[in-house]
Amino acid sequence: HMMLLESENNISEAIGLCYGIKDEGQKYHCLTGMFMERIAATNLVSHGLAPEDWTYSTMWKRINESEALCRSYNGQEAVACWREMAHPIAQYYKSDPEKTFDHCNTAPNDAAAWACKTHVIHDLASPKRFNLSVLGPMCRIEKDTNPKFESYCYSALVNIKINSLGAMESSDVIGFCISLPAEFKQTCFNSIVRSLKGIKTS
Numbered sequence: 001h002m003m004l005l006e007s008e009n010n011i012s013e014a015i016g017l018c019y020g021i022k023d024e025g026q027k028y029h030c031l032t033g034m035f036m037e038r039i040a041a042t043n044l045v046s047h048g049l050a051p052e053d054w055t056y057s058t059m060w061k062r063i064n065e066s067e068a069l070c071r072s073y074n075g076q077e078a079v080a081c082w083r084e085m086a087h088p089i090a091q092y093y094k095s096d097p098e099k100t101f102d103h104c105n106t107a108p109n110d111a112a113a114w115a116c117k118t119h120v121i122h123d124l125a126s127p128k129r130f131n132l133s134v135l136g137p138m139c140r141i142e143k144d145t146n147p148k149f150e151s152y153c154y155s156a157l158v159n160i161k162i163n164s165l166g167a168m169e170s171s172d173v174i175g176f177c178i179s180l181p182a183e184f185k186q187t188c189f190n191s192i193v194r195s196l197k198g199i200k201t202s
Helices: 002-006 011-018 024-040 042-046 056-071 075-092 097-104 110-119 121-128 132-140 147-165 172-179 182-198
Strands: none
Touching: 002 011, 002 024, 002 042, 011 024, 024 042, 024 056, 024 075, 056 075, 075 097, 075 110, 075 121, 097 110, 110 121, 110 147, 121 132, 121 147, 132 147, 132 172, 147 172, 147 182, 172 182
């Protein structure tokens, strides 16, 4: 976010600043933050670098422009950009999982599509108040397109709920993991453990 502000909304310059970071993981996070700022524009607006009507809640109105931006890049930049496309796509389809995933799958490569679909899970879960019984079926939508997604999705839902609502409000995650087919139980319970450690809960 700061790189795009520092460059006064000059994406090429912001990317150059991100590439000044030696750690590959942090470099990627820098790129995702830069693209998120361009797509969401919250801080750009605050600093007079984007029109005032470019609000977070109206990202969907700029979806064509944002997608054209993402399609103009290759490699790591494309993946980072499509990760952040998750937000306007979810808004555009009013958090309909099937339509959202279908749009993510139009990304130029598997890595970009994966980044979009995995990042959008929170945006799909929040409007449903993190109700796991309602959200669970969406994890099966992609089983034919990408078999690995189902397992990831269940674990992500557990992680998102615990991180968003805390341990006391997330007691249903145990029953949720128990209810899953046998091949997904272990990774689901592993996610509970990691999430509780992440929020420093015994």
